[in-house]
Amino acid sequence: MCQNCNLDENQKKLQEVFDKYKDTQGALIPVLHEAQEIYGYLPLSVQEAVADALEIPLSEVYGVVTFYTHFSLYPKGKYKIQICLGTACYVKGANNILEELKKQLGIDVGQSTKDGKFSLDACRCVGACGIAPVMMINDDVYGSLAVSDVADILKKY
């Protein structure tokens, strides 16, 4: 009677994504983008579902997921911190901001805090170079940073 009844919420959403891209040429990357939106990351089970739905070998899906830095095999924190290490930010001392973030959070780049609140990643330019150095926490951009700003910004979350 109803095919999707026993699927959980996320699976249902994923199915909708599959339906949406059914006839799209080169659908894999857009599908992975949306799948990561739903799950927050791309665990093996999700990659398997994608491989099945698009009829692509799992190895190819995995190959694509690991090629692009935007896709993650591990869960990220509730607040994703991205510190820009692009040229403009680097020249203006972004490294020192990164050191301070590591110190405050007690984690290294690529890791999440134990409580799952923050994850720390370095990225290459968010296009706000005019106000370097820059970091993003989820979609909020913080510019013209000084080392002494870091603690106050983290407190907001």
Place this chain on the structure above:
Amino acid sequence: MKSLTELKAIKQKVTEVPDYKIVVGMATCGIAAGANPVFKELKRIADEKKLSNVDIQITGCIGICRLEPIVEVYTAKGERYTYVKVDAEKAQDIIQKHIIEGKPCTDYLICDDGEACIKNIQETKSFKKQIRIALRNCGNINPENIDEYIKNDGYFALGKVLTEMKPAEVIQLLLDSGLRGRGGAGFPTGLKWKFAAAAQNEQKYVCCNADEGDPGAFMDRSVLEGDPHSILEAMAIAGYAIGSDQGFIYVRAEYPVAVKRLNLAIKQAKEYGLLGNNIFGTDFSFDIELRLGAGAFVCGEETALMTSIEGKRGEPRPRPPFPANKGLFGKPTILNNVETFANIPVIINKGADWFNKIGTEKSKGTKVFAVGGKINNTGLIEIPMGMTLREVIYEIGGGIPNGKAFKAAQTGGPSGGCIPAEHLDVAIDYDNLIAIGSMMGSGGLIVMDEDNCMVDIAHFFLGFTVDESCGKCPPCRIGTHRMLEMLEKITAGKGEDKDIEKLERLAYSIKEAALCGLGQTAPNPVLSTLRYFKDEYKAHIYQKTCPAGVCKNLLSYNIDAEKCIGCGLCARNCPANAITGVVKSPYTIDKDKCIKCGVCMEKCKFGAIYKK
């Protein structure tokens, strides 16, 4: 949209002119600086005071990032006021004093480099030296409203092309204009289109490269956020010229605002029938799809970009076959950069002769630069080709902050090189920059001062290419790694005699042997710093010092006993407890404990701490 007459009707539709139009710069940089709360506050007070004669709008980036958030007021008489660094409080004043009482808030107006405040951005020295073609609408129109684009001649070039010109005439016009690609290599755009037009195939594609991978550049982002329709219009023109009905825009996922505005623009253009079937009542149809990148620099390279749109790992393909014959999904394809496209509608409207009078003999028109790093006026500028770097840095850019000395400007990102002070008077164009060992690149221009170590900068770029190498070809995958190791050794103070020669030899081998542009250009930052700053390399290798005081392993922090008054501030702030002493007599730093963070030097009020 059935005809040009219909388009003209929209352009000429008289909308009631409000007494005041207030626009808030809401590109990524504006939003980051706090434009959102300012916009909301303006709206809130205007509602609260029941002001019916004001229209509050958003706009894209006007180019002066350091002064964001920026609010501009246009009066019905045609006056324009540029308010800078606006916050919620200033927003209240602007409404109360300027709008309600009719007295502009002179204190908040833009100033010209420390001189008296003037009225608006167009009167500043740095703006007067610019010519805005690609950025014509950025900061002037509401990018989320297609009518504003049309009011500024938007979609008229497409109308003209479809109703009055043959595809071959469009291509000839571009050839005559001398427009060269703004994505880096400077390939003549008309020629690229001509090749694709000549290819025989019922399916062809038009792609727009909005991947903007150069870390430190944001020209394309600003155009996408500030004037998305110009890209759609130009892509449709390209489709007509080469015989394609489908376009793809490949945009970085790191640009959420650009993605949102592009999606909106595509939707509006479809509603108006400016994309879709039978545009302007002709038998030409064209559609555009957006594809998001996923954080891989190499995907800016044309063949890798196409592989990525196909849904695969973004690895480059050997050329030939060139995309004009065998590109996306194996079909003839053209790929142009965002800024290249942004120029095209204007060229069509104003003609090739108008365009090719701007610029130098071999580089026509203007170039947009994202100016950043150690320079006073960070932001976005558009200059005629042929301007000197000195004019860009000192007249438009306002010089180097804190009285420091200019050391070098980096253009071309990780594929480019640095330009030292001795070449400040070179006229900027494609060929001159190549001749001095750099390149135009896509428009990132990062200024470095005496505090930047050039070996460290070379190391930074190599680190970037090592991370971003896709791994397909060994010269790039392994070669750049080896170069990075050598640079690590040198910056760590472990450099040896002959290291420079080894670096050079490896650099030239990689340039010769790598598969794609990424590898072929990866050694450039090293070669160009070696060309102009070899002494700095030598100081690291033979004297084990870093003249700029950057490379931590070669540094030590010291206290000048004559200047130290023994206040103890440094010791209290030292995170490593490396500073000891007795109050009122000079302190000392324990070099074994010191982690070289520099906090003491920052905190000392007497300049008593120095590094060497």
